Amino acid sequence: MVKHPVVSREKWLVARQELLRKEKAFTQQRDQLSQDRRELPWVKMEKDYVFDTPKGKTTLSDLFDHRSQLLVYHFMFGQDWEEGCPSCSFLADNFNGIDIHLNHRDVTFLAISQAPLAKLEAYQARMSWTFPWVSSLGNDFNPDFHVSFTSEEIAKKDVYYNYQKGPQSSQEMPGASVFFKDETGIIYHTYSTYARGLDILIGAYNFLDLVPKGRDEDHLSWPMEWVRHHDKYEDAQKKNGCCH
Numbered sequence: 001m002v003k004h005p006v007v008s009r010e011k012w013l014v015a016r017q018e019l020l021r022k023e024k025a026f027t028q029q030r031d032q033l034s035q036d037r038r039e040l041p042w043v044k045m046e047k048d049y050v051f052d053t054p055k056g057k058t059t060l061s062d063l064f065d066h067r068s069q070l071l072v073y074h075f076m077f078g079q080d081w082e083e084g085c086p087s088c089s090f091l092a093d094n095f096n097g098i099d100i101h102l103n104h105r106d107v108t109f110l111a112i113s114q115a116p117l118a119k120l121e122a123y124q125a126r127m128s129w130t131f132p133w134v135s136s137l138g139n140d141f142n143p144d145f146h147v148s149f150t151s152e153e154i155a156k157k158d159v160y161y162n163y164q165k166g167p168q169s170s171q172e173m174p175g176a177s178v179f180f181k182d183e184t185g186i187i188y189h190t191y192s193t194y195a196r197g198l199d200i201l202i203g204a205y206n207f208l209d210l211v212p213k214g215r216d217e218d219h220l221s222w223p224m225e226w227v228r229h230h231d232k233y234e235d236a237q238k239k240n241g242c243c244h
Contacts, residue, residue: 004212042180042188047144052117052135060141063134064181069107073201074147074175077113077120079137081172084113084123087224088174094203095131112136114148114172127230145192147175162194174198 076085110132117135142148159168178191
């Protein structure tokens with residue numbers, strides 16, 4: 001790290017209080033942004049997709065599990081892949097145990113991927129994850145929510161992702177989508193976010209943002225280049241001759 005200023009406790013408190021004022025202003029801005037998000041207009045869902053789940057074939061409506069709100073993480077795991085995306089796995093390491101708390105706020109949380117259910121279950125067991133995870137293989141859910149793309153779209157550099165068209169190298173990308181089901185059973189799409197919009201879901205990043213080195217990614221070719229599946233860090237350290 002570059003040489004950092006070191007001051008007395010009194011001077012540190014002055015600087016800290018100035019930062020606190022900025023933090024409070026940011027918190028208020030974030031609260032307003034969250035309110036603006038909740039006030040977005042909704043879109044009525046016209047399809048009731050069918051998914052493969054541990055309980056058998058299940059509709060989108062049934063995924064709500066008797067709750068009115070459904071929060072989906074679009075996990076990058078293509079149907080021909082042997083394991084899930086390392087970056088999505090980094091996010092998913094933050095998901096264990098959260099569903100019980102969300103359930104008590106009328107929210108059902110789960111991950112959805114295109115990989116066959118058997119692959120999802122095997123990988124989930126390997127990673128010791130307990131959150132619900134279902135397969136969208138065979139339906140249009142992933143393409144309709146712009147997280148899976150055809151080879152033709154990629155070749156034409158005409159991929160629609162994060163609300164704009166452009167080049168994309170992967171047939172799978174991450175995202176999160178929210179749905180609401182009213183008392184008559186009608187389902188509405190209320191919100192979707194992609195790319196850096198997913199930062200809010202990454203607990204580890206929030207911890208790293210508190211420490212002096214931060215995320216420490218500026219020197220990397222892309223921000224999450226350092227991320228590994230949590231059972232592969234030791235192999236990466238040995239490969240790089242690293243012991244810490």
